Amino acid sequence: MPARTLMAYATRNGSTQEVAAWIAGVMREAGVTVELMRMKEATEFGGYSTAILGAPLYLGRMLKEFHEFVELHREPLSRMKVWCFVLGPVENKPEQFAEAERQAREQLAHHEWLVPEDVRIFGGLWDVKRMEFPFKLMRWLPASKVPAMDARDWEAIGQWAEEIAVQIVAQNQHVVT
Numbered sequence: 001m002p003a004r005t006l007m008a009y010a011t012r013n014g015s016t017q018e019v020a021a022w023i024a025g026v027m028r029e030a031g032v033t034v035e036l037m038r039m040k041e042a043t044e045f046g047g048y049s050t051a052i053l054g055a056p057l058y059l060g061r062m063l064k065e066f067h068e069f070v071e072l073h074r075e076p077l078s079r080m081k082v083w084c085f086v087l088g089p090v091e092n093k094p095e096q097f098a099e100a101e102r103q104a105r106e107q108l109a110h111h112e113w114l115v116p117e118d119v120r121i122f123g124g125l126w127d128v129k130r131m132e133f134p135f136k137l138m139r140w141l142p143a144s145k146v147p148a149m150d151a152r153d154w155e156a157i158g159q160w161a162e163e164i165a166v167q168i169v170a171q172n173q174h175v176v177t
């Protein structure tokens, strides 16, 4: 039986969920059995050899949903190979990516037992139409003042997913033979 991979994400406005679904799709195409779930809806789990964990940054922090999930499921996660992706910069500027990387590393350091194979920063989405109160009030400003910005690079995301899939498939073959 092929080893199963957990793809768990935290989100506030949905863009991380879309990235998680994209990664899961690419990995399934590559032959990996992936189960996609939202962190706050996850119940007890077991039987996964690998996990991909994704969360966005808000005001320098990864969502509480992420922190609660990793601590609640510390025991099974500490036995898995884990990859992390973090959404943040809404503009394709190196300084924004560097700052997001710093924020993500600082946040992950709260869980010193969690040692990911890789932590990748991806651009995020800024779209006031999809935001919660009070940010959604900005949608009533002239559109030019709050244009939507989508820095998600689907090709780069897909490439990262393929790289992980290759490793998981190779690892499974190694286990079977």
Ligand SMILES: Cc1cc2nc3c(=O)[nH]c(=O)nc-3n(C[C@H](O)[C@H](O)[C@H](O)COP(=O)(O)O)c2cc1C
Binding pocket: 010, 011, 012, 013, 014, 015, 016, 017, 056, 057, 058, 059, 060, 061, 087, 088, 089, 090, 099, 100, 103, 123, 124, 125, 126, 131, 135
């Ligand atoms: C109020 C607010 C604060 C944010 N703070 C940060 C931040 O500190 N660092 C960062 O890199 N991105 C920040 N972002 C960008 C988000 O991480 C980005 O919009 C992401 O795509 C949101 O993910 P979600 O749609 O899954 O909730 C912020 C976005 C908003 C709306």
